[in-house]
Amino acid sequence: MEIDKVIHEPARLRIMMILQGVEEADFNFLLNTLGLTRGNLSRHMDKLESAGYIKIKKSFNGKLPYTSYQIMKKGLGALEQYWQNLDQVRKGSDLPAE
Amino acid sequence: MKNKPAEISPGQETDKLKEIPKWSRRYALYRCFPAIVGFILLGLLFAGIAIPARFAGKASAEGNPVQYWILMTVMIISMLLLIFFVLTPWGRKITKRIGNSFYAQEGCAGITDPETIKKRERKGMLTGMMIGACVGATMPFVMSFNLSEKYLQPIAAGYCLPIILIGWFFQKDKVNPLGVLWVALFGLHAVLILTGAPIVFTGDWVALNMLIPMFGYGAISLIIAHFYSRYALKKLKASASMQENSNEE
DSSP states (O other), X not given: OOOOHHHHSHHHHHXXXXXXXXXXXXXXXXXXXXXXXXXXXXXXXXXXXXXXXXXXEEEEETTXXXXXXXXXHHHHHHHHHHHHHHHHHHHHTTOOOO | OOOOTTTSOHHHHHHHHHTHHHHHHHHHHHOOHHHHHHHHHHHHHHHHHHHHHHHHHHHHHTTOHHXXXXXXXXXXXXXXXXXXXXXXXHHHHHHXXXXXXXXXXXXXEESSOHHHHHHHHHHHHHHHHHHHHHHHHHHHHHHHTTOOGGGHHHHHHHHHHHHHHHHHHHTTTTSOTTHHHXXXXXXXXXXXXXXXXXXXXXXXXXXXXXXXXXXXXXXXXXXXXXXXXXXXXXXXXXXXOOTTOOOOO
């Protein structure tokens, strides 16, 4: 059993979990909620997009560029699988549940 | 909130992480500041039509043309503004921009994508127009059956509530659940009037029998929803915040 390294990174796991709860979230929302720097967040988002887990939508809000993100079906599946695998690893290594 | 690995067990950390989708969804579902702005604006404009209409009739009967024309002017301006803000895209854009300015710093998260929001706006407008037409038809209905004005609100509740509840039922996972609180309060108000509770405005203030339940309870529900969204955001940040302790590998 292998843990998905793309999702296992703490920031990316949190991004995926936030996006799982909503239909769409923009760059500013993720930035403020996670407390990451702009550069770091951008790199994490690019990595998630490369894995096919999220969709990046670029548009304009008036004259300002606007970037929003949506989790893809592949991303939802990978996230579900990640938690299943992690729970099994935890059970196997006999870590306390709480 | 900073993570304290020494004090938080892996299980607790996992539980916190698993709560993130719940709080992000609740935050997105309950955030409603643009709706509060729109609702207050609509309430003021409806009051700007209903209250002057009442007093203009009185001024006309008393033979006071100055007061009559001032009130008629206020009423006509309110009507024009209502048409501008409800029916024109520019008006809706202004309301939305004022409301969204509150969220400019924290960004945006939604439970519906922009295409669906546009479709929903059309449905919402259609429902609003249906309810508006029904409310408009209530007055001649009450007058033709010679019913007391105190029955205006219970009659309106009779048709507004089923329309809203049916609309809510089909979109319940996509709309603010506190809309149901408004429906409940509006229905409760109707029941209290029918049972003779002393909550009926009479005389010149009869318009408040509709304005208070419609906009007052709506505002209460939206304000509660707004504060809940702030609470959900606080919980979300507590579960998800990294405080920049993550670096790209």
